Amino acid sequence: MLDELRPIGRDPGTGGYRRFGWTAADLACREWFAGQAAARGMTCEADGNGNLWAWWGDPGEGAVATGSHLDSVPDGGGYDGPLGVISAFCAVDELRARGVRPARPLAVVAFAEEEGARFGVACLGSRLLTGALDPAWALARTDAAGISLAAAMRSAGADPAAAGPDPERLARLAAFVELHLEQGRGLVGSGAPVGLATGIWPHGRWRYRFAGEANHAGTTRLADRRDPMLTFANTVLAARKKARQSGALATFGRVVVAPNATNALPSAVDGWLDARAPDGATLDGLVAAIERAAAERGQRDGVQVAVTAESVTPGVTFDAGLRQRLQAALGGLPELATGAGHDAGVLAGHLPAAMLFVRNPTGVSHSPAEHADDADCLAGVLALADSLAALAG
């Protein structure tokens, strides 16, 4: 299955994946998902938010769901997301090979636009499903080319009018387990190929607009400049410093410069802050401190600074009872928290959810270099199959 997905949405220059929600690459991944479901005699459906569900047994009450996502960050690796979906199908195969007949309905799910790479909102599909986002607001989000989520869904044959909370579907789920590649080196040195997540740090994305004045690079005296790049650069440095001081993380990984000319001062710079912290108070303090630093520097530079929150996700502690059940079934896995966001974290506010992490030998993720060893992936499949057997009977 990894081999089948490998060519889809892969940039030949970077070797990274560009599988953004509702693009041709995403649609090809969706087709692959439907094919995997059909090959196993599982019924496949898309919900109103574009999340895909493959059912073993009738989609009834008390269901156990497992899966992850198929979309990627720009130039992402082949494991973040797909490993959880592939492992879910493999776990179904494993359970069938063992002759297990689940007492509960079992669903394999692929959530839409988890990375938020196209419309700026992380966990878009799961947050629409749970009602964490206003569908009208979400459908009006636009990508870099100005295409709205509503238009993108329509052009892919999905009905945007169906987007929004789906409490009936949620109520049918008794538990959700997401297997994911570990995105740090937390399991390296533990001797264990698979770990169990304790929780997810609160995190979010903030768009910074620095507005200055375009002018000639060769004739404008330094004292006369209103250079938004200068304010942006100082804000990046301030973010790094304040993150270090508060034991948190802050990243500007995306920037758009207008007009982006070598010999002109920019008129505006847009930069996106990704910030994460062990607890909500630390995150709030960090985000406020960075905004203050940007505003103060903007005043000195004659640059206007406007900040908009685009995607904010509270911290999550995964269900203690479910963790205990999985530990009993799997036999003492190492436990670890993560700063990476996941659909399991969104669902955790509505039903018992858990995550299994597969060891990442380098810790690298959100990069074409992302990797897991086949033997560890297989250990992940067995752990997931054991988890499903324990939960679904």
Ligand code: GLV
């Ligand atoms: C998702 O991978 C995120 O944490 O940004």
Ligand code: MN
């Ligand atoms: Mn990711």
Ligand code: MN
């Ligand atoms: Mn992921």
